Amino acid sequence: MVGVPLPAFNLQGLYDESQFYSRDDLLDGDFMLINVWASWCAACKSEHGFLTRLQHQGIDIIGLNYRDERKPALSMLKDLGDPYQAIIYDIHGSLALDLGVIGAPETFLISPAGEIVHRFSGVLDKQIWDKQFVPLLVGVGK
């Protein structure tokens, strides 16, 4: 699913059940990451610190909470902090299925035009970020 537009969706937010996010709500004309995570995913916890660093660098990160439950998900964010600009609550994994997610964590890079430009499966760290993501961001001044 690289080189194609981000699929359409309409899913609840993690914090607020009454808030729904769609594709167009989240695209803001800038590069963004979609990070697939869950509270049951130990590797996601080890990735969390690096995501927080990216957030401080001004990278927009959308969380895709994958087949999780609200309570443990929220308590994980309370313990480790929340690096996400918005969090989609994908309890049934429907958007994840459309993205071809096979496990957590996974991270997608979305272009300003809303196209999926890169996909990384596994724990994101500085080395992988510099090697696989940064070259794709060049030209936008980020």
Added chain:
Amino acid sequence: VKQLIYVVISLVFASVSVYAAQSADNSVFYDANKEIAIKADLFEFESDEQRQRATELARQLRCPQCQNQNLIESNSPIAKDLRLRVFEMMKDGATEQEVVDFMTKRFGEFVLYDPVVSPKTSVLWFLPLIILVFAIYLAARTVVRSK
């Protein structure tokens, strides 16, 4: 004495398993996917022929999260989701090729038990043949030499 040891061991084992069962945090492993699994299990097709075709197709697609189980065999949540998706697509009149394309677009050719012949998969398809020819050559040479 032996019997006593057995009794003690089994008592310890029983109490440990009771404790483990009680302390298991069900909230973490709650199966939010149950509805979908039930839907896939009770899926109503328009005809037996359609059911057969859809089931056969799902059997030919590998579960992307598993080592080597197809969408019918595997009980993983993703396999159940995809099984339901395959059934729905077939019921809506999708061709088998459309379903296969849907799957490979998302999860890659890994899901195919019979990968298409392409430059990328040529080694996979032709290496066994090359090895066979080479083996026949070696065998023939050995026989000729021993004469």
